[in-house]
Amino acid sequence: MDSxxxxxxxxAALILFSSIACVVTKSILRAATYLFFAxxxxxxxxxxxxxxxxxxxxxxVYAGGVVVLYVFAILxxxxxxxxxxxxxxxxIFSTLLLCLxxxxxxxxxxxxYQFQAEALxxxxxxxxxxxxVGSKMLSTGDGGYLLPFEAVSVLLLACIVAALVIARKx
Amino acid sequence: MFDLQNWTTALHEWMLGILPEWxxxxxESVLVALIIITLYAVFAIVxxxxxxxxxxxxxxxxxxxxxxxWGLLQVFSDVFKMLQKEIIRMRKSDRFxxxxxxxxxVTASMLTFACLPWNKGGHIIDFNIGIFFMLAVSSIGVxxxxxxxxxxxxxYPMIGAMRAGAQLISYEISIGLTMLTMVALTxxxxxxxxxxxQYDNGWNIIRGHIPALIAFIVYLIAGNAxxxxxxxxxxxxxxxxxxxxxxxxxxxxxxxxxxxxxxxLFIAAGIASTIFLGGWAPLHIAGLDGFNGVMxxxxxxxxxxxxxxxxVLLLMWERWTFPRxxxxxxxxxxxKYLMPISxxxxxxxxxxxxxxxxxxxx
Numbered sequence: 289m290d291s292x293x294x295x296x297x298x299x300a301a302l303i304l305f306s307s308i309a310c311v312v313t314k315s316i317l318r319a320a321t322y323l324f325f326a327x328x329x330x331x332x333x334x335x336x337x338x339x340x341x342x343x344x345x346x347x348x349v350y351a352g353g354v355v356v357l358y359v360f361a362i363l364x365x366x367x368x369x370x371x372x373x374x375x376x377x378x379x380i381f382s383t384l385l386l387c388l389x390x391x392x393x394x395x396x397x398x399x400x401y402q403f404q405a406e407a408l409x410x411x412x413x414x415x416x417x418x419x420x421v422g423s424k425m426l427s428t429g430d431g432g433y434l435l436p437f438e439a440v441s442v443l444l445l446a447c448i449v450a451a452l453v454i455a456r457k458x
Numbered sequence: 459m460f461d462l463q464n465w466t467t468a469l470h471e472w473m474l475g476i477l478p479e480w481x482x483x484x485x486e487s488v489l490v491a492l493i494i495i496t497l498y499a500v501f502a503i504v505x506x507x508x509x510x511x512x513x514x515x516x517x518x519x520x521x522x523x524x525x526x527x528w529g530l531l532q533v534f535s536d537v538f539k540m541l542q543k544e545i546i547r548m549r550k551s552d553r554f555x556x557x558x559x560x561x562x563x564v565t566a567s568m569l570t571f572a573c574l575p576w577n578k579g580g581h582i583i584d585f586n587i588g589i590f591f592m593l594a595v596s597s598i599g600v601x602x603x604x605x606x607x608x609x610x611x612x613x614y615p616m617i618g619a620m621r622a623g624a625q626l627i628s629y630e631i632s633i634g635l636t637m638l639t640m641v642a643l644t645x646x647x648x649x650x651x652x653x654x655x656q657y658d659n660g661w662n663i664i665r666g667h668i669p670a671l672i673a674f675i676v677y678l679i680a681g682n683a684x685x686x687x688x689x690x691x692x693x694x695x696x697x698x699x700x701x702x703x704x705x706x707x708x709x710x711x712x713x714x715x716x717x718x719x720x721x722x723l724f725i726a727a728g729i730a731s732t733i734f735l736g737g738w739a740p741l742h743i744a745g746l747d748g749f750n751g752v753m754x755x756x757x758x759x760x761x762x763x764x765x766x767x768x769x770v771l772l773l774m775w776e777r778w779t780f781p782r783x784x785x786x787x788x789x790x791x792x793x794k795y796l797m798p799i800s801x802x803x804x805x806x807x808x809x810x811x812x813x814x815x816x817x818x819x820x
Contacts, residue, residue: 291480315552317552317555317605317608317609318552318554318555321554321555321558321605324601328598340585340586340587340591341586341587341590344585344587344590344591344593344594345594347591347594347595347597347598348590348593348594348597351594351597351598351601352594352597352598352600352601353597355601356597356600356601356604356623356627359601359604359605359608359623360604360620360623362608363604363607363608363616363619363620363623417586418586418587418590418647419645
């Protein structure tokens with residue numbers, strides 16, 4: 289058991305426990321905080337694999353963006369009732385069933401897929417240069433991502449227009 | 459040029475001689491962590507003293523002058539006072555979130571602090587995406603501030619946290635765009651390479667001339683806002699909100715916010731000196747080889763710390779000169795002026811780079 293495995297288990301335990309705590313806790317603000325830790329742990333996994341770009345994006349977009357957005361939404365909408373409602377028996381049962389189905393699909397997928405063990409063995413920063421990511425993102429050639437990239441920007445434009453329509457003075 | 463890497467490699471090899479590899483790396487990591495924490499505390503003390511003296515200078519006062527010679531021991535006595543104070547916990551507050559928030563703020567600040575280039579070969583965290591990593595970890599601090607405001611379950615912290623959150627998220631855009639402008643000039647995000655380039659070809663602010671100067675000014679404004687300082691300090695405006703998001707904190711928990719505030723100032727100045735003023739790269743003038751040789755004799759960390767304190771001085775000057783802005787003015791300054799200016803500036807820098815209009819010393 290080398291240091292990478294030790295770090296992997298620490299991060300996995302962090303993700304696992306904060307994910308469970310995120311679902312189990314009654315306070316909505318605490319749920320957002322536990323989600324934050326789960327996302328930080330995921331970023332840690334990316335850094336462990338040496339894919340620093342994805343790790344930094346994970347930190348920036350999810351930890352710094354999405355969680356802040358959640359906390360802002362809680363801040364702006366919170367009334368007297370910030371505790372989650374009690375769950376009925378049938379709700380718990382159906383959720384459990386759905387979760388088991390989801391787990392089964394995931395486990396099946398993981399068992400079926402032939403993982404390359406070497407790909408995860410050591411930090412391999414420098415395998416992929418950021419300039420390569422950038423030029424792939426804007427290339428129209430083979431393996432280029434220009435069309436999805438532009439489609440996402442149209443989606444963002446639609447979001448901005450929608451926000452302006454909702455927020456404008458009537 | 460003094461290269462710290464020779465020393466660290468020698469230390470590493472000496473350690474490998476007497477210890478197994480894992481133990482050597484573990485001891486080195488602990489040593490580096492201790493160095494970071496010590497530097498963090500030392501710079502905080504220096505900055506607090508400097509801030510008091512400079513503030514007094516701008517307001518025609520004397521500043522601290524009773525404790526020790528020229529008030530030099532004032533900050534130390536303040537730190538000891540803060541260490542002794544009781545940490546008070548409110549009954550209706552969310553204990554877990556209330557206690558967690560200051561650690562998030564101080565962790566984000568320390569991670570960013572570890573990215574600074576102290577010397578040639580003296581980089582602690584040096585990824586190939588350095589600048590982007592720096593931006594990413596500094597955004598964790600926003601979560602800490604928001605949790606502080608919400609976890610306290612009190613009105614003043616809540617309003618303060620809302621203002622701070624809106625302000626930090628807005629000004630992060632300007633910071634990101636100005637950094638992107640300079641990354642467009644250097645063509646790399648790795649901090650060590652950015653500084654090495656400036657050592658070879660001259661400081662970025664000269665290489666990028668007009669767009670770099672615009673970016674520098676925008677960065678100085680946005681940097682002050684990002685540290686919750688200067689004319690942008692209304693998240694903790696004491697005359698309206700008592701102390702903003704850290705109203706309900708006492709003892710060392712408040713101390714962490716205090717520490718993080720001053721170190722964020724140092725970090726903002728350090729980033730500015732890295733991407734605009736050349737980090738540890740000494741001042742070189744083309745053609746004057748003797749002069750350049752003398753400048754190379756001064757070690758890199760002296761250059762870096764000197765430049766950083768120069769930018770700190772600029773930021774403090776800004777803070778103590780302008781009156782506090784209103785929240786809607788702050789947001790419109792960012793969204794209606796700074797962001798369009800920095801977007802246009804990015805375009806200008808792209809033109810300069812594509813047409814090869816930059817000035818290269820060598």
